Amino acid sequence: MNSIHPTHNLGMRFGRGGGSNPSDSDAVDLRELFRMLWRRKWIMIACMVIGTVLSAVMVSQVPPVYTSVAKIMLDPRKSRVIADDAVVAELDLSEQVVNSEVSVLKSNVLVERVIREIGFERLEAMDPANAPPSLADRAKEQIKALVADFRPEPAPEGPALMTPEEARMERLIWAVRRNLAVYREGESYVIGIRVENESPLLAMQLANKLVDEYIAQQLDGRRNTAEQATAWIEQRVEELRDEVEVDEAAVAEYRANSLMMEGGSLDTASLQLAEINNQLMLARADRVAAEARYSQITSTIADDGITAVGNIVTSPVLETLNEERLGLMRRDALWADRYGVNHPERERLANELERVDADIEREVRKIVDQRRSELEIARIRENTMKESLDTLEGRVIEFSRNSIGLNQLERRAAASRQTYEQFLSRLTETRTQEQLQTPDAKLIERAKIPGSPSAPRPKLMTAMGGVAGLGLGIGLVLFLELTSITFRSVGQLERETGLPVLASIPRGNLRTPLSAYKHLLKAPYGIFAERIRHLRTALLMRGKCVQRPSILVISSVPGEGKTTTTVALAQMSVMAGKSVIVVDCDLRRSAMQQAFGWTFKHDLTDFMADRCSLSEAIHSDPEIGFDVLAASSANPLAADQLSAEWLQLTIKQLKKAYDVVLVDAPALLAVSDALVLAQAVDTTVYLVRWDSTRRGDVERGLSALSEMGIKVDGVVMTMIDPKESAAAYAKEYVYNV
Template sequence: MNQRLTGADALRLSSARVSPRRVPDPDSIDLRALGRLFLSRWKTLLGVSLLAALVVYGLLTLSAPVYSATAKVLIDPRRTEVLSGSDIISTREPSQQVINSEIAILTSNVLIEEVINTVGPERIATLSSAPPEAADTLAMEQLVWTVRENLSVWSEADSFVIVVSFTATDPELAAEVTNTLVDTYIARQIETRRMSLGQAAVWLEEQLEILEDRIAQNEETISVMQTESLLNNGSTLENATQQITTLNNQLVAARAERVTAEAQVQQLNELLEKSGLEEASSQISSPTLETLRARARQLRQQDAVWAESVEPDHPRRAAILADLEQVQAEIGAEVRNVIAIRRGEYDVARMREQSLEETVGRMEERIVQISRGDIDLRQLERETEAARRTHEAMLTRLTETRTQERVQSAEATLVERATVPAGPSAPRPKLMGAVAGASAFAICVVALFFGEMTVTTFRTARELEAETGLPVLASLPLVPGRQRKNAFSRFGADPYSGYAERIRHLRTMLLMRDETVISTSVSVLSSVAAEGKTTTALALADMAVRAQRSAIVVDCDMRRTSLQENYHWAMQHDFAGYLRGTCSLSQAIHSPEELAFDVLTSNRPHPDLADELSSLWLQPVIEQLKESYDLVIIDGPPLLAVSDAAIIAKAADKRIYIVEHERTTRNEVRDGLAILADFQLPVDGMVLNKVSGRDAAEYRYG
């Protein structure tokens, strides 16, 4: 919000008359200024802190004392292992989620209602804010709410300990409610676990009865099915399987024999067709053929011997050849006999194979028939076996459940029982009073610091100069409201007051810079109304008169005549009459008896004349007044309120800008100076008005 003017704007507004200065960082923190601020407000800070402490101390002293009883519970799942199997009810490992769940149970309405019934509703009703005669009629919901308001349950850090605290005006009641709540919580844990185990045992017994009936029915059905299968099929599936295995082995052997015989017969037939009987006989081995082949070789040898000496028709050789032919015929007969035997063996092997195939086929059909009936039997046997295993497991589980039900214990353990408190836990007036005082002091310090850091107005002339780049001609102290109207009238009685000195300094800065100038006009400007513009103009005129200078104040605000509103002069002619041409300028000027200078103002507001104001005709009026007065002070409307303020300011030789101390915002000053910059009207200086408190003390002299 602390927006600054650019360097170009500053040069335009000051007409390059202000020497360049170092621009401070708007985000910087003046520690000395903060220190002075806190020192100047130390009485306020201390007073607020003491007041807060006393108020809190007094209020707490009047309140009734309350007592708090505390018990502690440890969430510990450790227990004695009686059975080696897993628990029917699983034990939770302690964690923050488990702790939060147990805290919710401790504050549940179910548990609290049981505690109320145990302690007594009439005793709990004494904690309610209801009148005593209505205590008996309080509903259970109201009693539960009353207990919850006074009950605190939390977990200790880095542990599995839950702290239960109850507050009451009766110390014995506080201890009794706390212990009853903890005891009920632990008892309900055991009861809940035993109830769950009992329900599990009942369910297991019901399931065991169902399984026993199912097993008995299945066993009876299996016996009937086995008997029917044996009667219908003549054997069991196992026997049929063994038989078909044997037949399959025989069939494989028969097929091998048939293939071998078939191959031999086919080979002999091919030799007979291609090579003849003799070549075929060489491929057949038998004792008869071996003898005949040996006899044939012997006869060939004899024929060969005789062939060397005799012709084929020789009787001896002819006999040998006849014997050889006889042997060959016998070999052929033997070969045909062997082939016939081989064909017979092939036929036997083929028939045996066919017989075995038919037998195997019939056996397979039989096995299929047996298997169809055996599938249901095997399925029923598997179901029965599974039911037996389930029955055994559930029977074991039932035994464990009954045992765990007898030895069940709670997860929570009471580690600290609540005792009757010896003294009240609240209120603690001294401590809370000190805390309230310290808090109030801290809040005040923060508020001062925040207010100082976020200020959007001007507090010192240095800030105003740094923000605008224009010189501050004077810093005028604050004049009380009732004295503000005639503040300048006290200049004679107290000529060295702070206000008089600052007005005198402003007069000097305006009139003594150029001593060659005989008369001059000054426009007193401001951003908004009520910044002390009119008072400053009147005081400046009075101080000029005291310096032997003639002065006149011209009120150019046609919408609001501030001078006439304050003094109520009876004027025959006024400034408005001059503007309308009903009187001359000298007739419009008024010389009040209570003032040492003249004024040019209107009897009443004339908004219609405000639109007719123009520097073209106002400038001659000011020049005419300068011929009669050394100082012409123009008091116009605020720059940000109306548009004719800049036109009025254009008619003056000099312009001063009034900024109210700690009221006029930086944005308002920036916008007002920007309007003057748009009209190319330089500002001769700034005036920080209504400076109050410690900031105004430095301007006092004498």
């Protein structure tokens, strides 16, 4: 047995999830993303190669296609030979009109005219019925042949709806329109016609013929419309000429009879009525004005006296008297400053003022009488105009009653003549326009024979296939990563478990606990040794400040490196000068005894059965630096006898002799022994294998411990890829000793 080195274990408590920063939970680690893509680079490369090969194969199966383009412009700048409206309205080139013309160029009516112009024989190669079956069609035929025996007999076909020629025309129209593109160039009035065909000559002919037929169709339509309009207008003019002659003869006869019977006309009476009506309006306005002036004077006399009228009316005499009166008042005001009212000069001035006021009153009365006379005259004139107007209105009414028939005849004759003149003028215009019809579009670029195929483009399509394959590969990698059910990073493990990650142990060629032990002896300062040393420091510095700690190493399922980690931790503690004992409590497999090949005189099961003492059951190997308490073989019955109380007493005895007691437990989800062992130790460490242990297994294992009230002090990620952990940066600190 190793000598005992009593030491004090200084621990530090770590908070849950202390390694992660909640504020950075939404951050994206680009370096981690690139490492993830690089780790699965072969998937992306394979997808890219497959996409490139498939694109190359597909392109090789596609026949070359040639493209020819012709262009027309809808011309709003028309020559105006005549100024009147055209028989066929010109296009108002709005966006809707241009789009409508684009639809006309793609219509099956225009395409049919083009096909008939070129001829069926020239377009025979475009007929889908003559095309060789494609790869997909051949595959369909093979499938149909395989299931032909299981397919019911086809129903007899009914009578054909189209003749063979009509069916061929429909197929050719479909073939031409499928490879036809009509587009508007930006916001201009230019329309492009693009035709694709396997024959460069046929592509040019189709594009040019479409343009020619479209322009010819426009011109023919406008001419036909103008000719039909001219013929109809000529017929209508003849009919209107006869109607005008009849209506005008009826008007002349009625007017002659009216003059003979009444001796006058309605027009003369109407003019007189209008004149008298205007004079009545003027007389009424004069009377209203006279009333207003007289009413103003009378109201002023009633309210302020007759002398106040001088302020609202004027005359040369009144103006002279008012000026004289103002002069007398100013002179009296000067004398009033020094003398009283009894002064002779002031009395004389007062007499003068009385005389002037009397003169003003006499003048005002004259003006009032004058205004009264004006009012009377205005009323008499208005009444006279009313009487004359009433008399003339009676005469007009009489004339109107007698001339109703004449008016009707005149209106009818006027309307007939106006319509006749309009149609006669329109006939002249249509005859002129019939010879001046021009299409609304003109050819600005004729299609030419293409010199090289426009499709397929092998290099571009192959490159696009490779890019698409690469994109698919990246998507597949991201899908695999995002749907992963294992842990691939320390931060992810901390967030999911809420526990601190004490260490991340890299993987290596450490297939057994013995190989791990030998590796530590060979490279005590290598990457693996440094990660174990990091774990040892974290465990010995935990917050309980237990002088001689007992540490339990558990995991969810087998194969997560519990025994290897326990042996490495024991050896690293020995290198730190600690006395260590490893208790292998996996009584169902006894992995440590099998790995080292020890031969026990007494083992753990003998101690449990009281067939030996504790010191006799402990195995000391002089070639290793720590002691072992393990079973020599699998003994499931002994595992059922484990109890927390017995283990606590045993570990207490061991802690009296050893600085560190390491307990290797069986898989938590496989057997329930780990739940018993966890109740007897000071520290519990939970191992999770990188990219292997399922998240659900870890969650169930931690939940089982939590339900038993057992606290897990931390987790350790084992067998991690050195490129994916901080161990990748530890190479700078590896010493050669």
